Amino acid sequence: MAAEVVETEAVDGPCRLRRFSCELGLLSRPDGSAAFLQGDTSVLAGLYGPAEAKISKELPDRAALDVLLRPKVGLPGVLERSREQLLQQTCEAVVLGVLHPRTAISLVLQVLSDAGSLLSCCLNAACMALLDAGLPLSALFCGVTCALQPDGAILLDPTARQEQEARAILTFAIASTDRKVLMVTTKGSCSVQEMQQCLAVAQRAADTIFQFYRDSVRRRYSKS
Amino acid sequence: MAAAFKCTTTNYVSVDEKPTKKENCRPDGRELGEFRTTTVNIGKCLCSITTADGSALVKLGNTTVICGVKAELAAPAADSANKGYIVPNVELPSLCAERFRSGPPGEEAQAASQFIADVIENSQMIVKEDLCIANGKLAWVLYCDIICLDYDGNLLDASVFALLAALKNVQLPLVTINEETGLSEVNLKQKNPLIIRKHPVATSFAIFDDTLLIVDPTAEEEDLATGTVTIVTDEEGRLCSVHKPGTSKFTTKKPMGDDGTR
Numbered sequence: 001m002a003a004e005v006v007e008t009e010a011v012d013g014p015c016r017l018r019r020f021s022c023e024l025g026l027l028s029r030p031d032g033s034a035a036f037l038q039g040d041t042s043v044l045a046g047l048y049g050p051a052e053a054k055i056s057k058e059l060p061d062r063a064a065l066d067v068l069l070r071p072k073v074g075l076p077g078v079l080e081r082s083r084e085q086l087l088q089q090t091c092e093a094v095v096l097g098v099l100h101p102r103t104a105i106s107l108v109l110q111v112l113s114d115a116g117s118l119l120s121c122c123l124n125a126a127c128m129a130l131l132d133a134g135l136p137l138s139a140l141f142c143g144v145t146c147a148l149q150p151d152g153a154i155l156l157d158p159t160a161r162q163e164q165e166a167r168a169i170l171t172f173a174i175a176s177t178d179r180k181v182l183m184v185t186t187k188g189s190c191s192v193q194e195m196q197q198c199l200a201v202a203q204r205a206a207d208t209i210f211q212f213y214r215d216s217v218r219r220r221y222s223k224s
Numbered sequence: 225m226a227a228a229f230k231c232t233t234t235n236y237v238s239v240d241e242k243p244t245k246k247e248n249c250r251p252d253g254r255e256l257g258e259f260r261t262t263t264v265n266i267g268k269c270l271c272s273i274t275t276a277d278g279s280a281l282v283k284l285g286n287t288t289v290i291c292g293v294k295a296e297l298a299a300p301a302a303d304s305a306n307k308g309y310i311v312p313n314v315e316l317p318s319l320c321a322e323r324f325r326s327g328p329p330g331e332e333a334q335a336a337s338q339f340i341a342d343v344i345e346n347s348q349m350i351v352k353e354d355l356c357i358a359n360g361k362l363a364w365v366l367y368c369d370i371i372c373l374d375y376d377g378n379l380l381d382a383s384v385f386a387l388l389a390a391l392k393n394v395q396l397p398l399v400t401i402n403e404e405t406g407l408s409e410v411n412l413k414q415k416n417p418l419i420i421r422k423h424p425v426a427t428s429f430a431i432f433d434d435t436l437l438i439v440d441p442t443a444e445e446e447d448l449a450t451g452t453v454t455i456v457t458d459e460e461g462r463l464c465s466v467h468k469p470g471t472s473k474f475t476t477k478k479p480m481g482d483d484g485t486r
Contacts (some may be wrong), residue, residue, distance in 0.1 A: 081331050082338035089470030093451075129367040168346075173470065185451075188346050191462055 016156045017205055022216045024123075024132045030108075032133020038123035038157060040115035043122050045129035049105030056103060060099035069122065072111045083119060087126055090173045090183045096136040105135070110143045116143040116159040119171045119185070124209065131217060140176040142209040144202040145169060148190055154201050170198050174206040236315035237325045248437065250445070252285075259440045260285030264385065266393045278394030278418075282386040284440065291386035292369050293394050297408065300356060302362040308355025308363035312340040314383055321375035321443070336379060339467060340370065343384055343456050347424040347464035350391065354419045358401050362408055366394070366418075375440040380454050380467075384426040394418045424464045428454040 018074055027033035030046035040119030055063050066089040070082045087188030091107065107129065109122050123143025130137060147158035147166035152164050163169055175182050181199065190198075249255060265271045265281040273279040276292035281426035314336040318326045326336055329337075344350060355364040370383045370389065395415035401408050430449035441449060456465040 049355065078334045078338045078341075079335035085331055086469045089451075091470070093470050170466075181468070183470045184344065184466045186463065186466045189348075189458070189462045189464045195463055195466065199284040 014161075015042070017208060017224065018159075020124075020209070020212055022128055022212070024128060024216060024220050030129075030133075032129045032131070032135070034125050034128035034130055034132050035112075036121055036171045038117055038121045038124070040160065041111055041117055041121045042112040043118070043125040044110045044112055045122075045125035045127040046108045047133045047135075049133065049135070050100040050103035050106075051106070052105035053102060058102045061101050062167050063095065063100040063103045063105050065092050065097065065107065067091065067096060067126075068106070068108045070108070073115060083122065086173075086183055086185060087122060088120070090123065090125060090141060091130065093182055094137045094139050094141055094175065095130065096138055099136050116161070116163050117143075117157050117171075119143060120145040120157070121186075122151070123171075123173050123183075128213065128216070131213070132220075138211060140213060141173050141182055142169075142176075143171060144205050144209070145171045145174050146198040147204055148194055148198065152194070154176070154198055156205050157200060168194070170202075171197060172196060172202045174203055176206075176210050179203040179206055240452075247253040252442065254440075255378075256436070258439045260287075261451075262385075264389050266389050274389075276320050278357075278390045278392075279395070280379055280386050280389030280393060282389065284378055284382045284385075285442065286374055286383050287372070287373050287378055288374040289370060289379070289382040289386045291371075291383070291390040293390045294367045294369075295363045295396055296367065296396065296437055297357075297362055297399065297485045298361060298365045304352070305360035309365040310341075310344055310350055310352065310355070310368065311365065312368040312370065312387065314340060314343065314372070314373050314379075316375065316379075318485045324375075332379075335469075336370075336383060339380060339454075340368075340387060341464070342428070343465050344387075344423055347456065347458050349388070349420055349424055350418065351421060357399050357408070362399065362401060364396065366391075371382055375443060377444070377446045378440050380426050381426045381428050381440065384424060384456065388423060388425075389419075391418055414471035422458040422464075424458045425454045426454055426456045428452060446464045 001098045002215060023035040026035055027046050030048050032047040035040060035042060035044045053064055065088055067084045069078060069084050071080055107126055108123060111118065120143030123141065127141050145157055147162050148168040149155060151168050159168060163209040168186060168190040170186045172181055173183035239435040250252045268274055271279040271281045272293050277295045278293040279291065281290045299455050314333050316324045318331045324330060357363055368387055370386055370480065372379060395417055397412045398414040399408055427439065429439055429452065430445050431437055431448055431451040431453065438445065446452065453468040455463065458464055
């Protein structure tokens with residue numbers, strides 16, 4: 001399988017994204033696979049589906065989507081389960097499951113390295129894997145993490161060090177249609193105005209990420 | 225979907241002798257922004273868990289959640305010698321609803337446990353340094369067990385409320401370390417309450433078709449909803465946690481809704 005590596009420059013200005021890179025179709029067994037790198041954080045996603053579902057798990061009117069998130073070290077714990085629930089519900093919102101009833105779609109994510117903004121990297125890898133598998137989607141989504149520093153400044157795509165120093169970390173999953181918010185999760189406390197400011201910044205950054213998706217897919221299919 | 229939901233609502237009400245068609249009301253007769261009747265029983269007399277150090281029973285309509293807090297002593301971790309531990313655990317036994325089977329904790333229980341742990345951490349309602357007795361030697365561990373007895377929707381709100389009530393009920397005995405022997409001495413006669421710095425309150429909403437937000441959904445409303453969102457605020461109005469686990473897109477202009485001023 002040809003692997004495409006596409007890189008992007010960081011957005012200039014006070015809110016910078018780290019260098020992104022993405023490889024599509026790097027695994028031979030899954031129907032869709034993607035490796036997404038944000039700075040030093042990298043996640044590998046593999047998607048199987050739509051495939052036959054176990055009778056206990058099949059849904060009569062739509063596809064049953066389940067997500068497995070494997071941490072880099074150790075066994076999956078409660079934190080991974082919580083993140084799996086967030087990823088699963090975000091993916092279910094965009095995948096047109098009604099076109100494939102009584103099937104199962106399995107998304108497996110493996111954390112390769114964690115240097116901050118892990119959940120948004122997982123979201124981006126998941127979306128790229130869905131694209132690579134060719135599943136019908138109503139919208140794309142991207143993950144953006146914002147860190148609120150003690151002095152009130154907003155940092156995008158924080159590193160692990162910046163996450164530790166921040167007083168609040170907000171992760172958003174933003175849909176490509178109208179930049180609507182699919183998923184929000186916060187760590188630490190902030191005021192309502194600060195959250196709205198972070199959301200506005202994240203929605204602007206989402207434009208860069210969607211353009212990156214477009215470029216990756218274009219590069220992948222432009223070679224004959 | 226929202227239109228169909230509204231349609232069934234008005235039909236249900238009109239079965240009465242006086243067909244007063246109430247617009248924008250739910251099957252149980254509530255307004256869109258109305259909570260169910262909330263009851264809380266705290267402590268050994270009312271809640272009747274005599275073995276726990278603090279306990280509370282919360283009923284939000286039919287949803288019944290009981291929280292028991294047990295305090296034990298342990299050595300603090302090597303990298304945080306001045307911090308104690310708070311270990312929340314949410315259990316959804318097969319008693320509370322037919323969809324939960326007995327066995328290892330399912331995904332919903334684990335996600336709820338993580339949510340409670342995040343709320344404790346984000347709101348700083350208990351500062352772990354307050355749980356330390358002797359730096360590097362002895363600290364309190366608070367095991368908070370939240371068990372759902374009857375699941376009728378809105379588990380997270382009830383759990384946060386039960387946890388807060390139980391923690392306020394906890395009385396910790398005074399522990400001193402004997403300097404000569406190095407052993408800890410527990411004085412059961414002298415008890416002090418826990419220092420609770422913040423009082424977070426969770427409010428959950430069910431979203432229908434991206435347009436309708438209803439507060440405190442029942443299990444039936446949660447199943448029909450296209451999404452849910454839970455917002456936790458403290459007494460200063462700061463957001464401790466916004467938990468929107470996907471589905472149902474939100475625009476930025478959407479109002480946050482009435483945060484629980486209860």
